[in-house]
Amino acid sequence: MGKYFTWEGFFKAAPLIIKYLPVTLGITFITLGIATVIAVLVAAIRVYKVPVLCGICKGYLHIIRGLPYVVLLLLVYYFLPFLVFKLFGIDINGWDKKVFVIIAFVIHEGAYIGEIFRAAVEAVPKLQQEAAYSVGLTQYQAFFRIILPQSVKVAIPAYGANFVELFHNTAITYMIGVMDFIGRATSLGGASFNYIETYLFVAVVYAAISIAIEFLFKYVDARYQFGAKVKV
Amino acid sequence: MIAVEHVKKSFGKQSVLKDVSLEIDDGDVVVILGPSGSGKTTLLRCINFLERADEGNLLIINERIDLHSAKRKEILNVRKRVAFVFQNYGLFANKTALQNITEGLIVSRKVPKDEANKKGEEILEWVGLLDKKDYYPSQLSGGQQQRIGIARAVALDPELILFDEPTSALDPELVGDVLSLIRKVAKKGIPMVIVTHEMSFAQEVANKVVFMDGGVIVEQGTPKDIFYHPKEERTKKFLERVLIQEKEIYYI
Amino acid sequence: MEIQFDRVVSSLQSGLSYLGNTLKISVIAILLGTIIALIIALVRFYRIPVLSQVFAFFVTVYRGIPIMLILLIGHLLYVMYFDSVARALHLSVTIKDVDIILLGYIILTIGGIPSISETFRGAMNSIDKTQFEACYSVGLNTSQSLRRIILPQMLPVAFPGYINNILGIVKGIPLLSAVGIMEIMSGALVPCSVSYSYLEGYAATAIIYFVLITIILAASKRIEKYLMRYRVITNE
Numbered sequence: 248m249g250k251y252f253t254w255e256g257f258f259k260a261a262p263l264i265i266k267y268l269p270v271t272l273g274i275t276f277i278t279l280g281i282a283t284v285i286a287v288l289v290a291a292i293r294v295y296k297v298p299v300l301c302g303i304c305k306g307y308l309h310i311i312r313g314l315p316y317v318v319l320l321l322l323v324y325y326f327l328p329f330l331v332f333k334l335f336g337i338d339i340n341g342w343d344k345k346v347f348v349i350i351a352f353v354i355h356e357g358a359y360i361g362e363i364f365r366a367a368v369e370a371v372p373k374l375q376q377e378a379a380y381s382v383g384l385t386q387y388q389a390f391f392r393i394i395l396p397q398s399v400k401v402a403i404p405a406y407g408a409n410f411v412e413l414f415h416n417t418a419i420t421y422m423i424g425v426m427d428f429i430g431r432a433t434s435l436g437g438a439s440f441n442y443i444e445t446y447l448f449v450a451v452v453y454a455a456i457s458i459a460i461e462f463l464f465k466y467v468d469a470r471y472q473f474g475a476k477v478k479v
Numbered sequence: 480m481i482a483v484e485h486v487k488k489s490f491g492k493q494s495v496l497k498d499v500s501l502e503i504d505d506g507d508v509v510v511i512l513g514p515s516g517s518g519k520t521t522l523l524r525c526i527n528f529l530e531r532a533d534e535g536n537l538l539i540i541n542e543r544i545d546l547h548s549a550k551r552k553e554i555l556n557v558r559k560r561v562a563f564v565f566q567n568y569g570l571f572a573n574k575t576a577l578q579n580i581t582e583g584l585i586v587s588r589k590v591p592k593d594e595a596n597k598k599g600e601e602i603l604e605w606v607g608l609l610d611k612k613d614y615y616p617s618q619l620s621g622g623q624q625q626r627i628g629i630a631r632a633v634a635l636d637p638e639l640i641l642f643d644e645p646t647s648a649l650d651p652e653l654v655g656d657v658l659s660l661i662r663k664v665a666k667k668g669i670p671m672v673i674v675t676h677e678m679s680f681a682q683e684v685a686n687k688v689v690f691m692d693g694g695v696i697v698e699q700g701t702p703k704d705i706f707y708h709p710k711e712e713r714t715k716k717f718l719e720r721v722l723i724q725e726k727e728i729y730y731i
Numbered sequence: 732m733e734i735q736f737d738r739v740v741s742s743l744q745s746g747l748s749y750l751g752n753t754l755k756i757s758v759i760a761i762l763l764g765t766i767i768a769l770i771i772a773l774v775r776f777y778r779i780p781v782l783s784q785v786f787a788f789f790v791t792v793y794r795g796i797p798i799m800l801i802l803l804i805g806h807l808l809y810v811m812y813f814d815s816v817a818r819a820l821h822l823s824v825t826i827k828d829v830d831i832i833l834l835g836y837i838i839l840t841i842g843g844i845p846s847i848s849e850t851f852r853g854a855m856n857s858i859d860k861t862q863f864e865a866c867y868s869v870g871l872n873t874s875q876s877l878r879r880i881i882l883p884q885m886l887p888v889a890f891p892g893y894i895n896n897i898l899g900i901v902k903g904i905p906l907l908s909a910v911g912i913m914e915i916m917s918g919a920l921v922p923c924s925v926s927y928s929y930l931e932g933y934a935a936t937a938i939i940y941f942v943l944i945t946i947i948l949a950a951s952k953r954i955e956k957y958l959m960r961y962r963v964i965t966n967e
Contacts, residue, residue: 251811312948313941315902318916321933329734329930377529378569382631383559383587385551392586396573418799422909429800443811446804454795473573473615 256444264431264448270345271417271428278349278413282356289361290398291390294368304361311358317419323351324423344425348417356413363409367402368394400471407464411457418453428452480504481639481670486525486535486546488518495521496532497694501672503639508665509672510681512705513691514717519674522691523641526672527561528554539638559587562632566644568624570616570631577603577612580631588635602634603627606660622653626660633664640664642673678721682706690714734934738926742935746919750939752832753904753914760839760900765893767840768847773877775848776855786848793845798838798903805838806910835904835912843900850896854889855881887958894951898944905936915939 289307292300311319324347328340371394379389418429426434432449436442481503488496496518503509511519525532525546532546539560544553563569570579580602581595590598603609606626616624625645632640645661646654658680665671665684675681681688681702688705690698690713698705698714709715771790775783793801817824858881866876908917916936923932 309945310941313944314937315905315940315944317902317905318933318937318940322937325930325933374565374567374569375571378563378565378571381527381529381558381563381565381569382583382635383555384583385555388586392582393571393573400573415797415799418797419906421799421803422906443804443807446800446807450796450800450804453797453800454792457795458791473617 252441252443252447256440257448260432260435260440260445261448263435264428264445265452267426267428267431268452270426271414271420274345274348274352274417274420274427275410275414278352278356279410281349282353282360285353285357286360286364287395289357290364290368293361293365295386295390308358308362311355316355316416317422319355320348320351320419321422323347323354344420344423345427347423348420348425352413352416356409359409360406363402363405364398367398367405370401371397400473403464403468403471407461407468410464411460414457414460415453480538480540482538483522483526483546484536484538486522487533488521488525488530488535489533495694496525499535499691499694499696501689501696501699503670503672505670506668507670507687508685509670509687509689510685510702511672511674511689511691512676512678512681512717512721516693517691518694519691520643523563523643523672523674526639526641527558527563529563555587559635560638562635562637562640564625564628564632564640564642564645566647568616568621568628568648570624570628572616575613575615576608576619576627579616579627580634583631583635598634602630605633605663606630620653621649622656625649625653625657629657629660629664633667633669637669640669640671642671642675644674644676646675646677676721678706690717692717734930735928736931738922738928738931739935741922742919742932743939745921746915746932746935746939749913749915749918750943752912752918753943756832756835756839756904756907756912756914757897757901759836760843761897763836763840764843764847764900768844769851771844771848772851772855775852777873790845790848793841794849798842799906799909801842802838802906802910805841806834809834809837831910831912834910835907835914838907839900839903842903843896846899847893847896850889850892851885853892854885857888858884887955890951890955890958894948894955898947901944901947902940905940915943 289304291297292304314322324344327347327350328338331337331339375393375397376389379393384392417427420427421429421433424430424433429449432445433442436445482501484500486496486499487494495516499518499522501509501522511522513519521530524530525535526537528546528549535546537544537546537557539557544557549557570576571582574582577596577599580599581590581592584590584595584598585592600609600612603612606629608623608626608630611619611623611627616627619627629645642661646657649657654677658677661671661673661680662684673681673685683702685702688700688702689696690705690709690711692713698709698711705714706718709718771786775786775790813829814825862880862884863876866880871879904914905916907914908920916933919935919939920929920932923929
């Protein structure tokens with residue numbers, strides 16, 4: 248097992264590692280799905296200043312902002328079993344690590360995406376809300392039919408940037424040894440290939456996908472204009 | 480008959496409506512004139528609860544609703560019967576022209592979709608914009624947007640339509656079309672309250688003119704009364720300033 | 732499973748003892764990173780041939796790679812090539828003589844540069860073009876117009892994004908513990924290998940980082956207020 252990088256090793260390792268890319272992507276998309284729903288709720292609570300809940304959301308955001316992602320992950324990984332045991336008497340230490348990853352990620356993203364949507368909703372002109380009310384729509388109807396759709400348009404760039412960041416942060420699963428994309432590269436690197444070859448491959452794929460996601464969001468942003476003429 | 484009684488509203492320390500009462504009979508076209516800050520827009524906004532008045536009542540036919548402590552259901556009820564036309568058009572940016580008109584019908588009044596679409600197209604035809612029914616507001620001129628805003632208000636079959644400076648945000652060449660449409664709406668007989676600065680239009684279309692200043696109604700009467708025989712000093716001063724400006728245009 | 736608070740305290744103490752390390756890494760990474768990022772942003776903004784394209788390529792690629800990966804790959808290269816590079820430069824040090832914190836400086840600086848340069852570039856692009864025309868017409872040369880007009884206007888715009896970048900660097904520091912660099916997290920975990928309970932260690936880590944980051948955020952809000960005041964005056 249030499250310490251030097253060979254292209255042969257690189258291309259041999261690639262197909263073995265790429266099999267685990269769906270795991271990482273799965274974590275990303277599941278997190279986004281759940282977190283986005285939470286985020287819309289959080290944003291609505293903040294914007295409509297629901298008593299008590301609004302303060303809780305503010306505190307939630309403040310705490311999450313103050314913690315490094317990896318610290319949050321480790322905190323969830325070690326604390327959640329403790330908490331669940333104390334409250335319900337169930338031992339969840341044996342659960343798949345991926346579950347802890349998703350829970351930690353959802354907690355983080357719920358706050359951050361919530362902030363993105365809050366800013367986006369507040370960017371929608373008040374006139375839209377007034378027009379909705381004057382036509383007889385309730386708060387609910389006005390929010391979900393008129394304001395939220397328009398806020399999505401405003402949120403697209405920031406959401407895309409956040410998407411890429413989330414995707415990058417899946418790499419920190421290295422710290423708890425999850426068998427995902429980077430986990431596979433690690434185990435393969437130790438077993439028969441060089442770490443350099445496996446990690447380089449992972450880096451290339453991460454870069455390619457990140458760039459692709461950025462382009463995708465730029466494209467979506469240009470298209471989602473409600474008829475306004477904007478250069479693509 | 481619709482009326483507002485003793486409406487008071489302050490924003491912080493600033494008292495914008497001091498004690499305003501106004502009656503609107505069937506078929507009335509009431510024009511409210513006045514300098515900025517006189518409270519005319521605030522009065523309109525209090526009627527359909529875009530602002531919450533501090534005191535006052537709204538009388539619709541025989542229902543009396545408290546403008547300050549009305550509950551959500553009552554407010555919703557009022558908004559279904561009173562339509563509002565905004566200075567900045569207020570069209571839903573994420574809906575087409577037709578959808579803008581049908582939104583209130585389908586969602587708020589539970590009109591079935593087909594019926595709503597049919598009605599929407601009829602109204603669009605009536606205002607002359609049927610060919611633009613699938614266009615988004617960003618693709619339309621200000622005048623077109625405002626005409627659709629008016630169409631939206633009329634489509635709701637309201638018992639009262641409020642117009643908040645409907646032409647103030649328009650380029651001059653587009654004002655005429657909107658004013659023609661407002662005339663058409665007046666002919667339909669729905670009671671209207673219009674806040675405007677268009678003096679000659681006011682003279683022509685109104686059957687009751689109200690002059691407001693400093694949060695109170697200074698004078699009200701027929702257009703002839705107010706424009707040609709104003710009784711109060713403040714009214715006279717206001718008309719002097721405004722009408723001279725309108726006349727001076729011809730000297731350029 | 733129980734939390735013992737005296738263990739939390741000892742983890743706190745242990746973690747805080749490495750606060751110095753952590754701050755050292757942050758400050759150097761931020762300072763160096765900012766300077767290099769500014770240069771890159773300027774080069775790309777003024778479209779200096781060849782260099783802009785090269786920088787554009789590197790920034791795009793590096794932004795696509797997570798810091799965790801940059802760290803792991805960087806660590807491998809460091810371990811493999813440190814001695815050969817040192818010999819080539821005629822330095823009589825070997826990898827064993829140098830504290831691995833050096834790697835921390837390098838990686839975090841490199842990791843921070845792409846995002847900071849993007850923030851600066853975005854801020855520069857948002858300045859009204861007529862400002863530049865005004866500079867030229869009044870006779871200022873490039874370095875003068877930069878210093879006196881452009882950079883001061885760019886600062887308030889770039890500031891929020893810049894703070895985000897800085898926080899990104901600080902939040903990347905716990906990752907360094909994966910390659911053996913001692914910082915707050917690894918420090919707080921030292922007592923845990925004795926007591927076999929890691930809960931308290933991570934709790935302590937969270938507390939320390941939370942306080943540190945909150946302080947940075949509070950300071951940044953004040954600076955932002957100050958910058959915004961300045962901006963309003965110049966625009967009038």
